[in-house]
Amino acid sequence: MATITDRPAPIATGARPAKRRASKRASLAERRPGFVVYGILIAFILGSAFPFYWSFLAASHTDAEFKADGPLLPGGHFIENANRVVDSIPFWKALGNSVIVSGTVTLSVVVLSTLAGFAFAKLRFKGRGPLMVFVVATLAVPTQLGIIPLYMAMAEFGWSGTLGAVIVPNLVTAFGVFWMRQYIADAVPDELIEAARMDGCSMIRTFWHVCLPAVRPAAAMLGIFTFMMSWNDFLWPLIVLNADNPTMQVALEKLQSGYYVDNSLVLAGTTMATVPILIVFLVLGRQIVAGIMQGAVKG
DSSP states (O other), X not given: OOOOOOOXXXXXXXXXXXXXXXXXXXXXXXXXXXXXXXXXXXXXXXXXXXXXXXXXXXXXXXXXXXXXXXXXXXXXXXHHHHHHHHHHSOHXXXXXXXXXXXXXXXXXXXXXXXXXXXXXXXXXXXXXXXHHHHHHHGGGSOGGGGXXXXXXXXHHHTOTTSTHHHHGGGSSOHHHHHXXXXXXXXXXXXXXXXXHHHTTOOHHHHIIIIIHHHTHHXXXXXXXXXXXXXHTOOXXXXXXXXXXXXXXXXXXXXXXXXXXXXXXXXXHHHHXXXXXXXXXXXXXXXXXXXXXXXXXXXX
């Protein structure tokens, strides 16, 4: 008599595809970038660093040597050219003015833009939508259109020729508000804010303890952009400041205002003026990486 054998239990639908997807994700995670990826990254790094190296190369030679020989290695005249820059323009005064202006503007833009972005992203108030549209619409207005009325306002306030005329109009930017609003809307869950409010936190404490730690990468990136824009600003400081109270870019312009332009002298000043930007990038770059890693660990 034939016996009935036990049939194996049916495999759950979708079990094998799920295992395959998991193994595929694991293999992709273990796969390391190849030679092509590293080659492209190295090429981008070298391309980004070449302008700074070329400036330092020209600044380390005399103008005649650089034009005649076209050297590829640095020379020994950088200190000499740097001393000539300091003697030719009010370098230290311009450096101090640029540090004050750029530092104050960067701190103000980051703080105020983060506060405004938090309000637009997470608070409900009348006119929030049209007001945000108005803020974004101001990005389409060229800055040059407001120079004449802005200069008249600064002269009326008695700020013409002072650093306040450069700092106050740039204390907050529409781009900073839009940038932080978009980041906060995705990075900070509404449930987290509601939980903090239910625990008795005021709105400012909720912003400080819940929102601010989560937006460190975006705030650091906004700080880098703002510092670079403020440090490299030339037109408005040239118009509103006096010749004896310049910022760095206005002072560097004097190095090439003569009939004969010494390129080694100009690029020596440019190289010296680039160092503060590199320092700020290194400091805030660490904040970006720390914020990203902190979010990854928590996630």
